[in-house]
Amino acid sequence: MATKVLTLVGSLRAGSTNQQLAEATVLNSPEGVEVSVYSGLESLPFYxxxxxxxxxxxxxxxxxxxxxxxxxxxxxxxxxYNGTMPAVLKNAIDWLSRPFGTGAVKDKPSAVIGTAFGQYGGVWAQDEARKALTIAGANVLEDVKLSIPNSVVRFAELHPKDDAEVVGQVAEVLANIRTVAEAN
Structure with a gap:
């Protein structure tokens, strides 16, 4: 039976490199992992x-x-966004954290990856997302990380799904998630 991984993307823009990274996770998930990208965060009211x-x-x-x-x-x-995660992602975490102690993320293996224009690939935002997920009760996989810097340049003419290095990194992230999920 495949490990089902729900993916939430913090960028709502259709052509964003993070949306493209999500596409790469779907297309390059290893055997035993089924990735679905959630659509509808833009319709989620503020918590x-x-x-x-x-x-x-x-x-x-x-x-x-x-x-x-x-x-x-x-x-x-x-x-x-301005050194932290987008509001839409934080809002999703807030909804998923309730009811407190029994929310949908309680003990759920969770990882955060991403890409950003800057030289560090959005690590501040990813760290903030990990912190919020931890407080929400998720089992955050602190060692499962992927921060891709200089996204606008790196992916100007190449989709992440066609970048061999990114494909390998995404597959590794998903394999690590599967290992922890199967152990639960």
């Missing part, structure tokens, strides 16, 4: 505890929770 009641959870939030609950692991792909 508001007043709206997070059993009978009135917004449909978009419930859909995200259901998708995460059905997955064996999470992979977040984050650009870096």
């Amino acid at each position: 508001n505890e007043d709206h997070d009641v059993e009978s009135a959870v917004p449909a978009a939030a419930q859909a995200l929770r259901d998708a995460a609950g059905a997955a064996d692991a999470l992979l977040l792909i984050s650009p870096e």
Whole structure:
């Protein structure tokens, strides 16, 4: 049985290099790993505890929770916006963290990767996402990392799925996620 990895992408822009990196994960997942990229984060309302009641959870939030609950692991792909993760990704983590202590990310193997224009590949944003996931209760795989710098230049004429180095790194990230998910 394949390990199901739900991927959340912090960039909503269709042509973003992080969206392309997500495509590369789908196309280059190793045997035994099934990657799906979640669509709909742009429809997710900002987290508001007043709206997070059993009978009135917004449909978009419930859909995200259901998708995460059905997955064996999470992979977040984050650009870096002003030195941190995009609000849409933080908002998704907030919805997935509730109800506190039993949310959809509780103990779920999770990793964060990404690419950014800067020389460090978005490591600050990825570190912030790992921190938020940890506090939300996820089993964050601290050793499973991939930060690809200079994205605009590196992927100007080459899609990440066609970059042999990136393909190998993505496959390794997913294999590591599978190993931890299967051990749970």
